[in-house]
Amino acid sequence: xxxxxxxxxxxxxxxxxxxxxGGVGFLVRRNVLVQLMSIELMLxxxxxxxxxxxxxxxxxxxxxxxxxxxxxxxxxxxxxxxAIVLSYYRLKSTVYTDEADLLRH
Amino acid sequence: xxxxxxxxxxxxxxxxxxxxxxxAAQNPIRGAMxxxxxxxxxxxxxxxxxxxxxxxxxxxxxxxxxVVLFVFVLMLLGPDARAPARAGRSGASRALxxxxxxxxxxxxxxxxxxxxxxxxxxPVAPDHGSVEAVGRxxxxxxxxxxxxxxxxxxxxxxxxxxxxxxxxxxxxxxSTVRAPRDLFAGPPRxxxxxxxxxxxxxx
Numbered sequence: 001x002x003x004x005x006x007x008x009x010x011x012x013x014x015x016x017x018x019x020x021x022g023g024v025g026f027l028v029r030r031n032v033l034v035q036l037m038s039i040e041l042m043l044x045x046x047x048x049x050x051x052x053x054x055x056x057x058x059x060x061x062x063x064x065x066x067x068x069x070x071x072x073x074x075x076x077x078x079x080x081x082x083a084i085v086l087s088y089y090r091l092k093s094t095v096y097t098d099e100a101d102l103l104r105h
Numbered sequence: 106x107x108x109x110x111x112x113x114x115x116x117x118x119x120x121x122x123x124x125x126x127x128x129a130a131q132n133p134i135r136g137a138m139x140x141x142x143x144x145x146x147x148x149x150x151x152x153x154x155x156x157x158x159x160x161x162x163x164x165x166x167x168x169x170x171x172v173v174l175f176v177f178v179l180m181l182l183g184p185d186a187r188a189p190a191r192a193g194r195s196g197a198s199r200a201l202x203x204x205x206x207x208x209x210x211x212x213x214x215x216x217x218x219x220x221x222x223x224x225x226x227x228p229v230a231p232d233h234g235s236v237e238a239v240g241r242x243x244x245x246x247x248x249x250x251x252x253x254x255x256x257x258x259x260x261x262x263x264x265x266x267x268x269x270x271x272x273x274x275x276x277x278x279x280s281t282v283r284a285p286r287d288l289f290a291g292p293p294r295x296x297x298x299x300x301x302x303x304x305x306x307x308x
Binding site for chain 2: 006014034040085086
């Protein structure tokens with residue numbers, strides 16, 4: 001631990017922790033909005049990992065480019081996801097996923 | 106304690122605290138603020154990793170657009186967004202899934218930490234992560250993906266508008282809004298239900 005922010009392993013561990021928290025939030029919470037925020041957490045942790053590895057292999061900018069595309073896809077995903085949440089709320093008057101049981105059985 | 110280590114520690118604590126608040130907060134608006142904290146922390150880490158372009162993009166797109174969109178939807182839904190859920194019928198399976206995920210992640214992190222490897226970040230070119238360098242990569246080898254992303258964003262915007270607007274034109278009466286389950290429940294079971302469906306089909 002002589003160089004906390006100067007080795008790539010510290011970023012890998014931090015990114016894994018954020019990904020874990022996001023994944024648990026997605027699996028455990030029942031509020032659709034919180035689940036969408038958890039997905040954002042996971043995407044952010046992957047971005048951090050890509051940029052950290054790009055910093056180690058610094059001769060190309062591929063990691064930065066990938067992170068940029070992930071940010072763009074995340075923005076699109078959030079727009080469509082929130083539209084679906086609004087439509088679902090109009091149908092069911094709730095934002096809890098337990099009520100979305102049309103295809104159950 | 107150099108300034109770099111202090112920046113890393115502060116940003117890491119902000120990231121983790123924000124992530125925990127996002128997941129654990131009962132009020133989703135607090136969760137959105139936690140997400141904002143995480144985003145700022147990750148932007149700081151991007152700065153430490155010398156990705157200045159991505160720092161700006163992260164702040165503009167996430168803090169400026171995504172979190173604001175979340176807050177807009179939370180305000181649109183009002184108190185229903187944090188109304189207490191009904192008694193869950195899937196609590197045990199949720200807890201099991203979350204526990205399995207935590208166990209797997211912790212095992213992975215422990216196996217990484219037990220190897221005691223240390224890859225230093227090392228020196229990079231002076232223009233690493235600048236707009237010019239990322240732009241050269243993006244408009245060189247990544248030009249096809251870039252064009253695809255523009256198409257994706259247009260489709261997402263149109264799709265979001267189409268989904269969120271719903272059915273326009275006819276204001277539906279309250280009585281005609283049925284449970285969607287009735288639409289897919291097979292043939293009508295009673296004569297009255299058959300008549301009701303038939304009369305609505307004729308409308």
